[in-house]
Amino acid sequence: MSGALGFLRAPAVVRLAGVAIGVVFLAAALGKIGDLGAFATQVHNYRLVPVWSENLIAMTMPWIELLAGLALVLGVRPRAGAVVLLAFVLVFTFAVGSAWARGLDFECGCFGKASAATVGARKFAENVGYTLLAAIAVLRTRPRAR
Amino acid sequence: MTNDSGTGPETGTTLARGVLLIVAAGVALGIGFNALQHSAGSQRALAWVGREAQLASLEEVSAERPTGGVLEPGTTAAADGADPGPAGGAAAEADANPAADGPRTSEAGTSSRPAAPGSGPDRRETPATRAAPAGEAAPAPAPGLPPIPDTREPLEVQYSTVKKFHDAGAAVFVDARSLDEYAAGHIAGARHLSADAVFEDPALAAGLDTQGRPIITYCSSADCNLSRDLAFALIEGGHRKVLVYKAGIAGWEAEGQPLVPGAAPGGASP
Numbered sequence: 352m353s354g355a356l357g358f359l360r361a362p363a364v365v366r367l368a369g370v371a372i373g374v375v376f377l378a379a380a381l382g383k384i385g386d387l388g389a390f391a392t393q394v395h396n397y398r399l400v401p402v403w404s405e406n407l408i409a410m411t412m413p414w415i416e417l418l419a420g421l422a423l424v425l426g427v428r429p430r431a432g433a434v435v436l437l438a439f440v441l442v443f444t445f446a447v448g449s450a451w452a453r454g455l456d457f458e459c460g461c462f463g464k465a466s467a468a469t470v471g472a473r474k475f476a477e478n479v480g481y482t483l484l485a486a487i488a489v490l491r492t493r494p495r496a497r
Numbered sequence: 498m499t500n501d502s503g504t505g506p507e508t509g510t511t512l513a514r515g516v517l518l519i520v521a522a523g524v525a526l527g528i529g530f531n532a533l534q535h536s537a538g539s540q541r542a543l544a545w546v547g548r549e550a551q552l553a554s555l556e557e558v559s560a561e562r563p564t565g566g567v568l569e570p571g572t573t574a575a576a577d578g579a580d581p582g583p584a585g586g587a588a589a590e591a592d593a594n595p596a597a598d599g600p601r602t603s604e605a606g607t608s609s610r611p612a613a614p615g616s617g618p619d620r621r622e623t624p625a626t627r628a629a630p631a632g633e634a635a636p637a638p639a640p641g642l643p644p645i646p647d648t649r650e651p652l653e654v655q656y657s658t659v660k661k662f663h664d665a666g667a668a669v670f671v672d673a674r675s676l677d678e679y680a681a682g683h684i685a686g687a688r689h690l691s692a693d694a695v696f697e698d699p700a701l702a703a704g705l706d707t708q709g710r711p712i713i714t715y716c717s718s719a720d721c722n723l724s725r726d727l728a729f730a731l732i733e734g735g736h737r738k739v740l741v742y743k744a745g746i747a748g749w750e751a752e753g754q755p756l757v758p759g760a761a762p763g764g765a766s767p
Contacts, residue, residue: 387541387543388541407545409543415523415527418523418526419519419523434515
């Protein structure tokens with residue numbers, strides 16, 4: 352266990368995971384910013400937040416994703432970026448899972464209009480994968496010298 | 498940054514500060530970006546406060562078309578000439594945004610809960626009072642009852658009209674609330690079909706036998722959305738004359754109308 356964790360905490364692994372999840376979120380953020388109205392509709396479809404707050408979420412969330420993704424890709428405050436993205440990906444996984452459980456069938460809105468993927472088992476599995484990536488990126492890297 | 502990857506004592510604070518910075522900057526950027534779009538008059542700007550799209554009202558639609566039972570294809574409620582007074586609201590938007598109407602886009606088509614983006618005037622769906630390709634074989638409406646156009650969006654309906662339909666037994670009333678709430682008291686004759694059940698099994702919507710009568714959905718009060726959600730689901734299920742009694746149970750009681758307890762429809766109207 353400690354061996355596996357040690358490997359995951361290697362600076363290169365943490366960095367790589369961070370860049371990977373960062374790139375995913377950059378793409379997602381740009382897709383959403385490109386059509387905020389569509390994203391607002393998708394937020395609405397989940398029916399998880401009060402209607403009045405849907406637009407505020409739709410207009411700010413993609414920008415937070417963008418900054419956190421940039422932080423990870425550029426290596427500026429990467430752990431802070433990773434924490435933000437981990438929080439997002441957990442929320443998304445919950446949202447997709449709950450929509451899937453409720454039998455709702457709509458575009459997940461995960462990448463804005465760029466992806467027509469609907470919520471479901473596959474999207475859920477994808478989100479679990481992202482969660483793992485973000486979790487690795489959050490890890491404190493192993494000190495080089497002990 | 499070295500703090501972020503190290504094990505120094507201030508790592509926690511630095512991390513929290515970084516997270517806060519990213520979130521605050523993101524929120525500021527998002528709000529600023531939207532404000533810019535607003536000031537530029539962009540169609541893409543989002544309303545600051547989201548809200549449900551307004552439904553057109555049956556009373557307004559039938560006032561504009563006193564004789565027409567079915568609107569012509571391509572005719573929106575607002576396209577029928579001069580618009581008297583407050584009827585303007587939703588109808589004028591239909592005129593301003595005709596492209597949002599018509600065949601469902603892939604976006605809405607894959608959704609079991611279509612429409613209602615609630616994202617400001619520029620994103621609203623229009624009141625699609627268009628003729629449906631295959632309308633139900635509607636019997637002639639009883640005298641005094643307004644004709645209901647076949648629509649692809651539910652129409653809101655006021656108490657006075659609801660009462661007329663109820664007294665004439667000319668509409669199928671559907672209670673969109675939970676079974677417990679229904680059993681505690683419902684409009685006499687109303688059937689129970691919870692919005693949640695329909696979302697789990699859309700076949701329930703298609704299976705509702707109306708014998709050609711219009712459907713009136715309701716929930717607890719003007720603040721609930723179940724009646725509206727159910728109405729959209731019923732239209733998805735193929736029904737074409739679907740009305741929403743927005744005031745719901747609260748409005749019905751406020752007018753002094755009795756409620757019928759029990760799990761059976763009860764009352765005179767089927």
